[in-house]
Amino acid sequence: MKYLAIDNNLFIKNRKKFTSKMKPNSLAIFNSNDIYPISADSTLPFAQHRDIFYLSGVDQEESILVIFPEAPKKEHREILFLRETNEHIAIWEGEKLTKEKAFETSGIKSVFWLKDFDKVLFEIMTQVENVYLNTNEHYRSNVETETREDRFIKMCKKKYPAHTYLRSQPILQRLRSIKEPEEIALIQKACDITEKGFRRVLNFTKPNVWEYEIEAEFIYEFTRNRSNGFAYTPIIASGYNANVLHYIENNQQCKDGDIILMDVGSSYGNYASDMTRSIPVSGKFTDRQKDVYNAVLRVKKAAAKMLVPRTIWADYHIEVGKLMTQELIGLGLLTKEDIKNEDPSWPAYKKYFMHGTSHHMGLDTHDYGILTEPMQAGMVFTVEPGIYIPEENLGIRLEDDYVIQEKGEPINLMANIPLEIEEIEALMNK
Incomplete structure (x- = not known):
């Protein structure tokens, strides 16, 4: 990114504000945007989903944020899941966030690779009653494209149908409107x-x-x-x-x-x-x-x-x-x-x-x-x-x-x- 690093205290504060509005025995999940294809092997430049950025500062595709304030395991109370970087990716695309760099960016200590997401999700879903999912409810929204969030919501409700699903948007609409x-x-x-x-x-x-x-x-x-x-x-x-x-x-x-x-x-x-x-x-x-x-x-x-x-x-x-x-x-x-x-x-x-x-x-x-x-x-x-x-x-x-x-x-x-x-x-x- 061209812009200078943003102090992670902003994102720590934003997560605390969001957590304070969650119901007891709940977790919340936020996904990055997709990289959208044009045709052949061409894509549009990546633009991060503003909600996961607001809560974490992570400006990278294929990232997931989980917030679970009452998790039995301390390391599960805030989790970032990232695409694993390696030498091949570094050469062809540029190095992605390391776990250390992700902590510097977000203030989140628990950083896992995406390959561990399904396993961790299953564990924490057995421990909660409510799940906050993120939908686009902006008053000017008119979206026909299925997003990464949309696909995740479908998967989550199909795989875990017995949970109570809540909306993150009423919380975010109020929090994001008042600026730090x-x-x-x-x-x-x-x-x-x-x-x-x-x-x-x-x-x-x-x-x-x-x-x-x-x-x-x-x-x-x-x-x-x-x-x-x-x-x-x-x-x-x-x-x-x-x-x-x-x-x-x-x-x-x-x-x-x-x-x-x-x-x-x-x-x-x-x-x-x-x-x-x-x-x-x-x-x-x-x-x-x-x-x-x-x-x-x-x-x-x-x-x-x-x-x-x-x-x-x-x-x-x-x-x-x-x-x-x-x-x-x-x-x-x-x-x-x-x-x-x-x-x-x-x-x-x-x-x-x-x-x-x-x-x-x-x-x-x-x-x-x-x-x-x-x-x-x-x-x-x-x-x-x-x-x-x-x-x-x-x-x-x-x-x-x-x-x-x-x-x-x-x-x-x-x-x-x-x-x-x-x-x-x-x-x-x-």
Whole structure:
């Protein structure tokens, strides 16, 4: 991995938090992701399952974590099962984790090779009543591929049908949504790398560059700063393309007079950042572009102040909608008559701002969190309002990442990334 070693105290703390929520006489099992095939002998780059990483720090395929707090044998209370490394693997793929290195990474003393898993699993399954299994229950999940976890769940229930099976997700959804200081530091590092990429792009962008060239500038700066790469598929959308919310082709030429919407974030230590900036191809905003930009900016600043403990996410979005409605009236995009006749289930402002303002962020760009429960200190949320005007070939979105505080306004982890029109123009015209 490119990123520097993470102090294993973070993962020790995370396991203690998870263990404290388990029912008595229970164990929990977590699997790594698969390496996914493309065709022939080609595969996608490995990306670790965030739950096993959150609990162990292990960033390697074919790994299994078992947590069994009340195990009769002390060595069975926390166990890592790893693919056994050898000289052949070291030559062809690079050395995998040794037992010693796995302990340094995770703080787990009991490390076994995968060949021992079935034997150990049988022994500990005879000693417990409840088994926590890990399923994907994220509110945006839409997965058709059978995962390594899915296959394990099928096997476990078939082989051990008499046990009571429980879900890890309700525990993880709450634990992962509130970040430890070490996690905030890792997200801040990812944001700092994103800043470096953005400043590079401000210096690079000019009329007739291609969207993919801007993407290349970002990944160059990310990689040279130890990033895992993009935290999500980057959006580099110039002109009309900015009105396509998930535009990822990044294959058009950037024309003089257009705005480029860039939704880009680096990943560091598997923790995400999520930034959006909208800049003029020419280095100078038109008056109309300034008006729309500043409207979005005002909504963003006001929305960020609402990220305080005990706020309900749905209520927050209603209030942001009211702010956006007034801005759209000011821009001449909506009239008071439009508001009077709007459908309450799809307010008039949704014509120009059709997505949500904020989502949890952390190990996943759209991170774990139960949106029906009040916001709490330590949660990290994006704030990303936008105005999209297809008939003007104009789309502007602005986005930063914020940490909710117990008292006062949230901390903006992207406070150093240029945002104001004057700064952006100055940097583009140096």
